Amino acid sequence: MSDIDFLNLFAKFSGFRILVLANRLDCTNDLALRAHDRLEQELRQLSDDMRWSITAQRRLLLNTDPAKSEDLAEWLWNCEHKFMEFWCDPEGNDLLENRIYIDHGSREWYDPRSQVWVSFHDAHPPIQDVAGDELCGLDKIIAQIHGETGVRFTTYLSGWDIDRPDPDDLDPECYEDLHGLDSEDPLSAIHHRVHGDTLGKQA
Template sequence: MAHNNLMLVAQLSGLRIRVLANRFGYDTELARTVHETLAAKLAKMIDAQRKILAADRVLAAARGTADQEDAFYDLHHYQTAWYETWLIETIALLDDYLVDDLTNEYFDFRTGDWHPRDSDIPIPVRVPPEKLCGLVKIIAEIEDITGARFSVENVYY
């Protein structure tokens, strides 16, 4: 996992280019959808890292001034947002699902409603690597670099 934000931006940018280039070699709708979703997620990750870099520059410029405390809290806010957005939950690249084990309910993203979980519904089924057209290796590399986890699953309700 990279701790240097500037290096992370460069690595994520390179991986995004690889995802976009890999997308043109395949004609299945499933592979194209997952490639485009991953490219969009990587763009958001790059934007979040750029906000951290900008806040870090503001903090460096504000050292010894009255604005130092505000700049510190801004940097902390962006770092916390990165952690909460990308590192806590698995990022769904195809279908997303949410199960609340405490209340024994699941959230149906199609309808926007919570439903009682009476059985094993929702059922997530992992998409086989051969249907992703070479994206599995790129996803593994992104996970190694960032610490984020991705899922490519079809969810049946």
């Protein structure tokens, strides 16, 4: 049988969802509203997952048909695996528009514009964690969720526009200087457009 108390988690996620909805009433900016709405959706999904997992636990516990034991055990294992590997991912679950994936194990981050992995030694990931006052108190709820359930949510924003421009829309000479410098400008036009002015700065 599973060691995860899905019933207790269901109660916690349901309670946190109500807390987020109540806290949303005090939001004073669009960013905080978006973060609250996304967290409420995630908590609703978590509650649904816990309800499904409770059903799996109950059916396995009450099962008297040996022919069904393997299938029921696999059902419960899938519930546990989803919670531990997906929801409890130490990298966290993004609530805002962060499209920078960070692998803390290898200390690298993925640059979707150049489509390469970048070491922390070469450049810090261009993300910033939104301050608690901008989230209108949601950061405290997020910390409480992590502390009581193990599920981590993040409020990172990408530090620059990471949409990669189409090379056909760019000047050929400028595109050739994709990662380099320009003789007339400390940073070439394409460097500005692709990398932004903040690349390499620690968030």
